[in-house]
Amino acid sequence: MIDVARKERNYVDADYSVWSWFLTTDHKRVAILYLISITVFFMLGGAAAVLFRLELMTPQPDFVIPETYNKLFTLHGILMVFFYLIPSIPAVLGNFLLPLMIGAKDVAFPKLNLASWYVYMVGGVLTVAAIVFGGVDTGWTFYTPYSSTYGNSAVLLAGLGVFVVGFSSILTGINFLATIHTMRAPGLTWFRLPLFVWAHYATSLIIILGTPVVSITVLLVAVERLFGVGIFDPTLGGDPLLFQHLFWFYSHPAVYIMILPSMGVISEIIACFARKKVFGYHFIAFSSLAIALLGFLVWGHHMYVSGQSMYAGFVFSFLTMLVGVPSAIKVFNWTATLYKGQVSWTTPMMYALGFIGLFTIGGLTGLFLATLGIDVHVHDTYFVVAHFHYIMVGGASMGYLGGLHFWWPKMTGKMYPETWGRFSAIVVFVGFNLTFFPQFLLGYMGMPRRYHMYPEEFQVLNVMSTAGASIMGVGYLLPLGYLLWSLWYGKNATSNPWDARGLEWTIESPPTPHNFHEKPVVTTEVYDYDPEQPLPPPSERVVSPAESETETVQ
């Protein structure tokens, strides 16, 4: 058995031809395709952020002209939201790991999975084309009637890009739901599923229910721009607020599309490096579903000052507050998992613990924005910018990086340098806080967002923010460097370098094209860690396939 496993080539070495990648239906290779393309879009979006943060160093518009500034923040928003945050964890880690975690050979619809990547790339190319052909200056929110009637930039092309990329999410969501429902290994009951799988299940539900709405909305903007049909423009008899309702009906749940998978990653990492089952497993699993459901009922909290009725404001504020409860439960549960555990401060764990701190601040400041009386003042100011970056970067991105480190040995068969990993986690954490904490103060001071110039009294805090952004930029470049380095020079990874539980750790690193040699049968509970036993030193962490079989196969 061992010999057979050793002789078989892993999924990377199985075929070196270019077409074996571009025509692959292997979920692991699709994940790698996504990993590369998402990294490219992330760097483009990050570069835009660097440029406008430089502009904001001084109150005067001296580095770029206003049009350029507006196109930069629009580009940053569109790329980061639609091409990085939404697909990052599901399409990279989810694609790679979901079948492994449930003991499957692949996702339910492998060809659809590959198609989703092509759709994603077409959407990406259209959006990049929009930049080349003049750029877009509407903001990622595309508010009408500016986007539909007044904006004279390449709105249609960018809108088409967003429209197309939505279908890639939908295909992934359908695939995950079908896979989780139909392809779990024998014995892998719903409550033996890792929380990563639960989180992706909830995310997939949001994706397939919400994404069509934003697609339709973008289509309606196009119809108004092209044919002059009055939908959103009041001079044509349309209603500009209708756009905001439709847009946020998707785009608020989209926030949970970005954060829920990250919460799944955090649960896996904390369980492994605290050597304990996640505290309140059922609560965390169901709170994902609760967040997914409630997420659809809160879109109006983006519209307290839009002219929406005061009573609608009351309802949306109340419902938004309720989302705070399952989020709080998760944070307390992760924290409680550490109690009486065996905590190792590894790179993934540092990202995960950083996530808890930043998500706590991001979540609590979300309550300020849900509070009607406060939101009137801080709406559309830097307070909002700071809040959602604490959730999106401090939450979603920290989870993505933590997960990437955690499963890097599984994905590539290589170990990254641990010291560099911890160092980068600290640099990202410090740089992040320096960038975005001053923005809370700026926001309460009243500095509106999307200003390329501002009154002088806001300069000190803006300089701090820009300084932080440069540190954070370095923090993001470090993993790019040492993870690439590890592909050639890293130590070979064993099948289970963290002595972690879960089916993905019972197979080789990197896995063979068909993952499992025999169909695994699950007899143990999820997160079957022993808190009395610390994580063994690396030299003793080799789990041979034969051993792992006794754990999982009868």
Next chain:
Amino acid sequence: MLGEFRLWPRAASTVAEKVDTLYLFEVAVTVFFTILICALVIGMGVIYRKGSRAARANPPTSKWLEAIWATVPLVLVMVMFAWGAAVFYEIKTVPDGAMKIDVVGKQWMWKLQHANGKREINELHVPVGRPVVLRMISDDVIHDFYVPAFRVKQDVVPGRYSQLWFEATEPGTYHLFCAEYCGTEHAQMIGKVVVMEERAFAEWLSGTSSDDPPAVAGEKLFERMRCGTCHKQGPGGRGPSLVGIAGKPVPLKGGGSVLADANYIRESIVRPQARIVAGYQPLMPAYPQLTTEELNQLVAYIESLGAPGDGDAGRSDTGPSTPVEDATPPDENEAPSTEGENE
């Protein structure tokens, strides 16, 4: 005063301190829980670090702990909701007798007009200690009238009126920002709100101005466009009489009724066919050629026809507040509104 470095915004309206108190409460909650969570994470991460001697036996079960940390946040967020809603209610409820000012937002400037006809651009002079209500509309895209020192903002939407009220408490000069992204020069759609002592303000207001009050200008326009041919003062016209309709419910053709607020009056000029008054034929042509300001003037005139006799008086500064529906989309005007409750 503008331009000096500070970490806390100036508070210069009646609601500012209430917003600040609520804000500080939530800051306290945030600081408490952030420190609690960080202390627990770091503390337990150190105490229960790998291989430490701390006892690991009998970790707690989850039921009662879960119940506590579901209940405590629930109670806290409900307090935040109720408190925030109360402050919001005050921000949204215009006091009787507020001084009225018309605001038109356009790319990229603020045009303001006082009830006596005096105009301002990117600058608003108001008296201290007196409620002011802005009736705002946009000429093009969505803007947002934001005065941080007053802690209030309101989107300024094309095609419909929205309103914002405040009562300044401190004389001084304050920032006025456009808070809703509106295009290339969004960041330059800024201005100043100058809060003056009552006497200085009265002096300033009575300074030279060649403009008619909006209602008077509206009356001239009404005559020039011969609106009175159909809309006679008494009954018997081809269109309904406009005397005394403002702020009253109007029965609609096909059943139901609508509150004849500024939005309905405006809609009836721009798109007369949208909602026809019961008993009349849909004969009126649309008037798309009227500018935003001309529409404002006509609306002001029709509102000034509130009671027979004071038709020429212009809009009174101290009269009962005229309902301005900012809250609901045009076809939901039957819904109860805050402003309605003030009457």
